[in-house]
Amino acid sequence: MKNFLTTALLLLTALCANSQQVHWSGSPLLSPEINPDNSVTFRLFAPNASQVEVVGDFLSQQLIDSPFGKVEVPGSASLVKDENGVWQYTSAPLSSEFYIYNLVVDGLRIADPSNVYQLRDVSSIHNVFIVPGERGDLYAVNSVPHGSLTRRWYNSETLDMNRRITIYTPPGYESSKEDYPVLYLLHGMGGDEEAWPMLGRTAQIMDNLIAEGKAKPMIVVMPNGNAIQEAAPGESTQGMTAPTMNLPKTMEGSYEKAFPDIVKFVESNYRVKNDKSHRAISGLSMGGFHSLHISKEYPDLFDYIGLFSAAIMPLTETPSSFYEDTDKKLEVQFQKNPKLYWIAIGKDDFLYNANVDFRKKLDENKYDYTYFENGEGHIWRNWRIYLSMFVPMLFQD
């Protein structure tokens, strides 16, 4: 019976709409295949295609000039067709990472039909794969205790809206009676409450760092930072509309003003240590901007602040009253000696110079902060690294 059912379902699947590609030999086509030397082979069965390329962040990226300075674009490589219509390309051995890619078939960019592992980044779908090793293993699911990841809704009185929020609770949270510190982790422009858990591999990073004893068990709160949205695309009453980077009210104070609603929700719904020394806030790009302004506006809330590739702006050009007197408010914030003010950015980030200017201001005022700079630019690869570095510094005393 088991065989009958399996065979019937396989047949049904094959007849219906199976996008998993099957090799001419009858076995499924494997793509990507991580080889023993950590090279990666991509395959596509497309006998009618004239050209197939793979575009991904594992290929040497190019820096090109733009009105905003140099920006990185992923490299591409050509697949070669064999006599059976299977296109194939094998990369050089790759360093351990969580990579993204797409295939391009006669100019049409698609997701690899043989790889079900895909992530949405704003309005794009990318395939993903992990090359094992030190960094890749940090982003993988390992044999360690796992926390819980919950999608739920909170009421924002300030925004007069029910809003979706993603919350990681560490392993053991449910069965213990302890109170936990909290990290508020904010996404960038075009992101939402799905960005850090999906592209950022937050639950995997937290599980692994906690298991290794490198991070304290903590709650990680991933809100939606777009004041206009109830929830991520497809998860709200807006329905399945096309996601856009271009939302109103993302950097004009509304979200930052309403942020205490989130803290209040978390602290009345979870067992938390609700004092400054047990609260951290960090974010990438726009989320770094939000972290900067929320933490300076409420200088008694957060003892740990992380700006990852932060969209730090010329502060005089901003429209909201929320951003008025920023220098004065920063002075108040730093007088209160936050335990960690951490700034991280890649050398090739188009926001690099804005961060240089901001650090100059902090230096001139002798404000205490920690700075980390690495290569590459405004990409998720860096934000996962920054999260992995930031978290171990939190709540250590």
Next chain:
Amino acid sequence: MKNFLTTALLLLTALCANSQQVHWSGSPLLSPEINPDNSVTFRLFAPNASQVEVVGDFLSQQLIDSPFGKVEVPGSASLVKDENGVWQYTSAPLSSEFYIYNLVVDGLRIADPSNVYQLRDVSSIHNVFIVPGERGDLYAVNSVPHGSLTRRWYNSETLDMNRRITIYTPPGYESSKEDYPVLYLLHGMGGDEEAWPMLGRTAQIMDNLIAEGKAKPMIVVMPNGNAIQEAAPGESTQGMTAPTMNLPKTMEGSYEKAFPDIVKFVESNYRVKNDKSHRAISGLSMGGFHSLHISKEYPDLFDYIGLFSAAIMPLTETPSSFYEDTDKKLEVQFQKNPKLYWIAIGKDDFLYNANVDFRKKLDENKYDYTYFENGEGHIWRNWRIYLSMFVPMLFQD
């Protein structure tokens, strides 16, 4: 600054790897577009392609003969290319539903690059869209109170494994002090703990039925029914391996034997009413088989049993001792008068005759059950309908 950042990020996205297609006019290509008359337009920019088709369950399905009886295959339709290289097809007005589709470009089946809404069904990725109306609205996110959806892990002592589980708690669960009834909702072969929440729209259906007063607030537990797996593909230590329908130990008693571990976990971690009259179990296909055998093996556990397109087998052919004496155990189960024993199947299901035989056995023994039959076959469209029908019958007294 906001404009600077938006523009820079849009540029970065466009340069990097944006799979969202852009029309020659510069605006994003809309696909699918639900028109006011509920016809749907599909578009693809592929100037180099020779043929583009859409394959989906909204097109008239064909019944074809197979060794297992008639099976349904989705219909297809051709897109037509305009002078700008944009292919387009508009369907007839569609009835309200949650539909799936793929595009086929010169024989290559792909996901629509303009539609970020995609779901994995075993090893296939399908695009999805909702046509609004009575049924589609039941599967959509509406302005109603929302429950929480949590991915967490439990320890199965019997299987000696930590295992992932998806749990829906109804709106208000966290803030109330009430105890709730529990529905255990099981997936089919090739599925996992992501099947019901994603393909089955469980959270949306529950939120909407509860808001309309049609269902009691309840907890819905969606376990992983593959005894060999810790978790869904990509969510376990197996890493990002290709999903397969062909797993060992799915219908040989291991999972059913270990099921009390799940009940124990739920009842010691959630505020539940822990008696027979507040427990329900149901499942689709293999999950219907599991529901049949778990409920008959533990006749004091469940007062509500739902078999959705159940993989009911000729019981003498099964290998496990768990399936021995099934007739005798069914007799015991029905002597204890379960409040609802609900069987549902589509007329075109390849398991239709097996269900006829099973009902004949129940009839011969004068066991009390309720039967629902509709059109179509072994497809998710039916399983969402069955869930929507089953849930309102639960825990009503």
